[in-house]
Amino acid sequence: MRADRPLDALETVRACEERFEHGWVLDTGAAPLRAAVRVLAGQGLVEEADRETRAELSAWEGRAVRWAVRLSAAGHDLLAYARTRPAPASSGPGPRERLVELLPSQMAALRVFVALAGQLRQPPAPGLAEQVRAAVHDRSAGRWQLCLTREQMESVAYGFWLHRLTGSALEANRFGRDYAVMHRPGP
Numbered sequence: 069m070r071a072d073r074p075l076d077a078l079e080t081v082r083a084c085e086e087r088f089e090h091g092w093v094l095d096t097g098a099a100p101l102r103a104a105v106r107v108l109a110g111q112g113l114v115e116e117a118d119r120e121t122r123a124e125l126s127a128w129e130g131r132a133v134r135w136a137v138r139l140s141a142a143g144h145d146l147l148a149y150a151r152t153r154p155a156p157a158s159s160g161p162g163p164r165e166r167l168v169e170l171l172p173s174q175m176a177a178l179r180v181f182v183a184l185a186g187q188l189r190q191p192p193a194p195g196l197a198e199q200v201r202a203a204v205h206d207r208s209a210g211r212w213q214l215c216l217t218r219e220q221m222e223s224v225a226y227g228f229w230l231h232r233l234t235g236s237a238l239e240a241n242r243f244g245r246d247y248a249v250m251h252r253p254g255p
Contacts, residue, residue: 074113075150077104078143081114085138092117092125095135105137113143161215168221168247169211174228174239175203181227193223225251 080101084093108114117125117136125133139147161167170178182200185191199220203212216224228240229251244250 074104074108074111075147077101077108078113078139078147081105081108081137081139081143082147090125090128092121092136092138094125094129094133102135108143109137112140113146114138115140164217165215166218166221166247168214168216168224169206169209170203170214171211171239171242173236174243175200175212177231177236177239178224178227181224181230190226192227193217193220196220196223221247221249222251225249229253 081093085091088094105114105116109116114137117133117138122133122136125136178200182192182197185197195217199214199216203214205212225240225243228243232240240250
């Protein structure tokens with residue numbers, strides 16, 4: 069682990085915290101991180117022990133504790149956020165996948181559809197939610213890029229059909245024109 073990068077330093081502090089019963093990383097546990105921890109403390113990502121806390125830790129440890137640190141609430145949240153951040157885009161679509169580029173309005177409608185998954189009788193296709201989370205925005209084209217299977221594309225078309233019935237037909241019409249996939253309800 070490289071302590072020169074903030075996330076790596078936070079991860080090291082978190083790992084060291086687990087070794088100590090009291091949840092504080094002591095001067096002996098993270099001495100090489102001290103400079104990085106000062107920067108993290110300035111950003112509110114870690115909390116340094118005050119004099120009273122160091123006295124309590126000294127009594128607990130049976131030795132003088134000159135320095136102690138632990139993750140702040142924001143530090144914990146940053147690590148949780150970093151773990152859920154989408155992986156970088158792959159080099160392209162996998163087998164049985166197609167690169168799909170969506171306008172921002174289409175992506176917004178698709179996110180609503182995916183967010184309603186638990187309330188729908190016909191939920192999004194398996195893996196569609198993960199693809200939406202991992203979508204990459206191509207700033208030069210102004211489009212969101214996803215790699216979708218045929219089943220996922222049909223599910224997207226269903227979501228756009230629902231969106232069409234509640235307001236705008238643009239998203240469904242463009243998707244149908246670009247990818248020849250439209251939802252047509254049965255009789």
